[in-house]
Amino acid sequence: MDRTTIDLWVGVFVALGIAALLGLAMKVGNLTSNKIGDTYTVSAAFENIGGLKPNAPVKSAGVVVGRVADIKFDTKAYEAVVTIKIDERYEFPKDTFANIYTAGLLGEQYIGLEAGGEEDYLKNGDKIAQTQDAVVLEKMISQFLYNKAAEPSADEGAKASDEKASNAKSTELGDPPF
Amino acid sequence: MQIIHSILIANLARLLRSFGRRMIERIWRLGAAARLFFLTIIYSGESFRRFHLTLREIYFTGVMSLLIIIVSAFFVGMVLGLQGYNTLQKYGSSEAIGVLVALSLVRELGPVVTALLFAGRAGTAITAEIGLMKTTEQLSAMEMMAVNPIARVVAPRFWAGVISMPILAALFSMVGVLGGYMVAVPLIGVDDGAFWSQMQANVDVRDDILNGVIKSLVFGVACTMIALFEGFDAPPTAEGVSQATTRTVVISSLTVLGLDFVLTSFMIVV
Numbered sequence A: 001m002d003r004t005t006i007d008l009w010v011g012v013f014v015a016l017g018i019a020a021l022l023g024l025a026m027k028v029g030n031l032t033s034n035k036i037g038d039t040y041t042v043s044a045a046f047e048n049i050g051g052l053k054p055n056a057p058v059k060s061a062g063v064v065v066g067r068v069a070d071i072k073f074d075t076k077a078y079e080a081v082v083t084i085k086i087d088e089r090y091e092f093p094k095d096t097f098a099n100i101y102t103a104g105l106l107g108e109q110y111i112g113l114e115a116g117g118e119e120d121y122l123k124n125g126d127k128i129a130q131t132q133d134a135v136v137l138e139k140m141i142s143q144f145l146y147n148k149a150a151e152p153s154a155d156e157g158a159k160a161s162d163e164k165a166s167n168a169k170s171t172e173l174g175d176p177p178f
Numbered sequence B: 001m002q003i004i005h006s007i008l009i010a011n012l013a014r015l016l017r018s019f020g021r022r023m024i025e026r027i028w029r030l031g032a033a034a035r036l037f038f039l040t041i042i043y044s045g046e047s048f049r050r051f052h053l054t055l056r057e058i059y060f061t062g063v064m065s066l067l068i069i070i071v072s073a074f075f076v077g078m079v080l081g082l083q084g085y086n087t088l089q090k091y092g093s094s095e096a097i098g099v100l101v102a103l104s105l106v107r108e109l110g111p112v113v114t115a116l117l118f119a120g121r122a123g124t125a126i127t128a129e130i131g132l133m134k135t136t137e138q139l140s141a142m143e144m145m146a147v148n149p150i151a152r153v154v155a156p157r158f159w160a161g162v163i164s165m166p167i168l169a170a171l172f173s174m175v176g177v178l179g180g181y182m183v184a185v186p187l188i189g190v191d192d193g194a195f196w197s198q199m200q201a202n203v204d205v206r207d208d209i210l211n212g213v214i215k216s217l218v219f220g221v222a223c224t225m226i227a228l229f230e231g232f233d234a235p236p237t238a239e240g241v242s243q244a245t246t247r248t249v250v251i252s253s254l255t256v257l258g259l260d261f262v263l264t265s266f267m268i269v270v
Helices: A003-028 A137-154 A156-172 B002-042 B045-049 B051-061 B063-091 B094-135 B138-144 B149-188 B192-202 B205-233 B238-267
Strands: A039-046 A057-060 A063-074 A079-087 A097-102 A109-114 A130-132
Touching: A003 B051, A003 B063, A003 B094, A003 B149, A003 B192, A003 B205, A039 A063, A039 A097, A039 A130, A057 A079, B002 B149, B002 B205, B045 B051, B045 B149, B051 B063, B051 B094, B051 B149, B063 B094, B063 B149, B094 B138, B094 B149, B094 B192, B094 B205, B094 B238, B138 B149, B149 B192, B149 B205, B205 B238
Parallel strands: A057 A109, A097 A130
Antiparallel strands: A039 A079, A057 A063, A063 A079, A097 A109
């Protein structure tokens, strides 16, 4: 085969490969959606961060405004110190509230920022004072059980009729009566 | 009793001997392959100085494999879309179909299936060609003319394979994603935006795409080198070449699958 024809086909081949790689990076990968311009860094201390990971999104009103840069453990206060990079375009008041939320029931965890009302804005190196920890499912369940266990002793009289009602209900629903 | 005993021992000894001989031969071949690999690297200057040699081989290994790669990628993507939808829809998360298709293609199926197809399509051709060159004493003739057959024949094919494989794997992944899209969005009716946005949120450029490219590069080196060595080492008979071609496919496939596990265990941080 002619040498120029081969060159042409190999050129087409390489161009296709580059196009596929670019397509993978742009359309399939997170190269475009992950783009955050210049950032400033603030930190926040949490007693429990749950399953928060570096590079998790930081959202405000559902919009991604930054990423978690770093998570450290502070041995003095026994707290987790989370460093957050926020896009320079977005400014938050000094009394902004930082929560750890979970996306969906089993989704990844992210930091939600709720803006406060102060005039001054957070600057590079500032610390967010008000934080709320991640919800730990086991704690919630044990709290719930604790409350449940405390309930009947408070009202002994209502217990019997309550039980009857609940029994009737559960059999109605087809559950086996225990 | 005595006779049976001695026959048993003699048979056992023969078995052990043949086993040992085969093992020693395997190890010898491994050493020879490693030597060929190093010689190829050392003598690969000419395949870049006279780049048209390599271009010609890229045409034969890469460009000619385009059709099989693209068609199989499209079908693999479509099957992934169908199967994934079928299972995901039971959990009420059929929008995650894009993530499933993209991650399985970019991380595993793209590099691995491309390497397997490459071994069957291009590896066998390389082995048969070099084996036949050896059988018809073309390689010896080159040496007679003071042309180094490794620099002139082996190295350009090696670099052509190493260059072609990542390109083919990237194409495979991209076409596969498009195949999955064709099934999921127009055919089944998954939301178009959710398909792409979930995919983009969960496919990382460095952790997933770049690792896939690294995998395909390693597979490219392994597959091409195995094909070249089998051809170079083939007994110079018709039967020898045919057996070498078979071995190329078998050894390449096993190596690719084994290497895939090793590479994945390096890449996935547990």
